[in-house]
Amino acid sequence: MSSQVQENLVSSNEKYASNFKHGDLPLPPAKKYLVVTCMDARIDPAAAFGISLGDAHVIRNMMFTQAGASASDALRSIIISQQLLGTNSVLLIKHTGCGMLTFENRDIYQVINRNLGQGATGELEAQSFDFQPFPDLEGAVREDVEFLRKSQLVAKGVEVSGWVYEVESGRVRKVI
Amino acid sequence: MSSQVQENLVSSNEKYASNFKHGDLPLPPAKKYLVVTCMDARIDPAAAFGISLGDAHVIRNMMFTQAGASASDALRSIIISQQLLGTNSVLLIKHTGCGMLTFENRDIYQVINRNLGQGATGELEAQSFDFQPFPDLEGAVREDVEFLRKSQLVAKGVEVSGWVYEVESGRVRKVI
Numbered sequence: 001m002s003s004q005v006q007e008n009l010v011s012s013n014e015k016y017a018s019n020f021k022h023g024d025l026p027l028p029p030a031k032k033y034l035v036v037t038c039m040d041a042r043i044d045p046a047a048a049f050g051i052s053l054g055d056a057h058v059i060r061n062m063m064f065t066q067a068g069a070s071a072s073d074a075l076r077s078i079i080i081s082q083q084l085l086g087t088n089s090v091l092l093i094k095h096t097g098c099g100m101l102t103f104e105n106r107d108i109y110q111v112i113n114r115n116l117g118q119g120a121t122g123e124l125e126a127q128s129f130d131f132q133p134f135p136d137l138e139g140a141v142r143e144d145v146e147f148l149r150k151s152q153l154v155a156k157g158v159e160v161s162g163w164v165y166e167v168e169s170g171r172v173r174k175v176i
Numbered sequence: 177m178s179s180q181v182q183e184n185l186v187s188s189n190e191k192y193a194s195n196f197k198h199g200d201l202p203l204p205p206a207k208k209y210l211v212v213t214c215m216d217a218r219i220d221p222a223a224a225f226g227i228s229l230g231d232a233h234v235i236r237n238m239m240f241t242q243a244g245a246s247a248s249d250a251l252r253s254i255i256i257s258q259q260l261l262g263t264n265s266v267l268l269i270k271h272t273g274c275g276m277l278t279f280e281n282r283d284i285y286q287v288i289n290r291n292l293g294q295g296a297t298g299e300l301e302a303q304s305f306d307f308q309p310f311p312d313l314e315g316a317v318r319e320d321v322e323f324l325r326k327s328q329l330v331a332k333g334v335e336v337s338g339w340v341y342e343v344e345s346g347r348v349r350k351v352i
Contacts, residue, residue, distance in 0.1 A: 003335055008267075010269040013226065020347075024344075027216075030217070039234055039257065040230060041205040041206070041229070042198070057234050058217075060234050074237065081215065083284070084284065103260065108260065111259050111330075115259055116331060122330060169199060170196030171193040
């Protein structure tokens with residue numbers, strides 16, 4: 001039995017595929033850029049940031065770089081995007097109203113302990129698992145951009161810029 | 177001076193924001209689900225998977241779980257999505273034509289060494305950095321779904337399903 005969420009995927013996709021005309025796009029992004037933003041449900045990157053199909057890689061994750069995160073999934077994807085698939089510009093876009101602006105590690109651990117029990121919390125503690133909340137939005141954008149600009153895993157010629165998307169207005173503004 | 181990519185972001189977003197009517201959506205996803213898919217430029221999750229603004233978290237990354245990846249960014253985002261923001265269904269969607277079907281770690285290291293030099297390669301080697309390529313698409317979908325279903329960091333009631341998106345046809349099909 002598939003749930004309502006799965007039924008929606010199947011029926012929406014049938015409509016999409018029945019009218020699909022982009023089956024011959026190549027693997028490397030045509031406009032050679034990469035957008036890094038949040039998984040937040042209120043963001044539609046293609047629509048809000050003007051990304052046409054085939055033009056750009058889009059990485060979406062709750063959080064991104066910060067201290068010690070050089071081995072992160074996001075960085076791994078960025079390396080692949082740039083080194084194997086030729087992108088040379090990164091737009092890093094955080095947003096207002098992000099959960100990570102208000103949560104603290106302590107709060108998150110408490111919720112996990114309550115909902116999933118001591119075993120789950122212990123697994124996270126054993127890994128010193130850091131959810132990387134950030135209280136300062138613009139500051140976090142600058143920090144992540146500096147991290148990428150300084151990393152020797154990002155080639156010198158790659159352009160990295162940082163932005164804030166306002167979920168209240170749909171507007172994007174440049175930070176750095 | 178902003179590049180063409182940045183100019184496109186600004187001008188496209190101006191149009192989007194001038195007609196924006198969703199400024200009051202709450203933080204938790206209305207339909208309580210989470211889509212995990214790839215950063216590939218040929219995927220538009222909102223359009224292809226029928227996701228309306230505010231309905232679902234969308235995580236996009238080159239790769240996902242697999243051996244030893246329990247501390248991954250993706251899992252971190254999944255925990256936040258489920259424990260703090262109430263999602264209870266995960267659609268995990270990999271796709272045909274993915275770069276990670278053909279690359280091997282060895283190839284990726286060679287390219288990085290050539291483009292970025294020994295310092296960059298050394299930094300990755302010091303971390304035993306694994307790009308997690310996968311030769312078997314359906315197998316990788318099953319593996320990731322099993323990983324999530326077994327993880328004690330995912331609550332028992334959460335529904336996890338696995339899918340393949342065909343970039344050639346725009347069609348999605350269920351694997352598990």
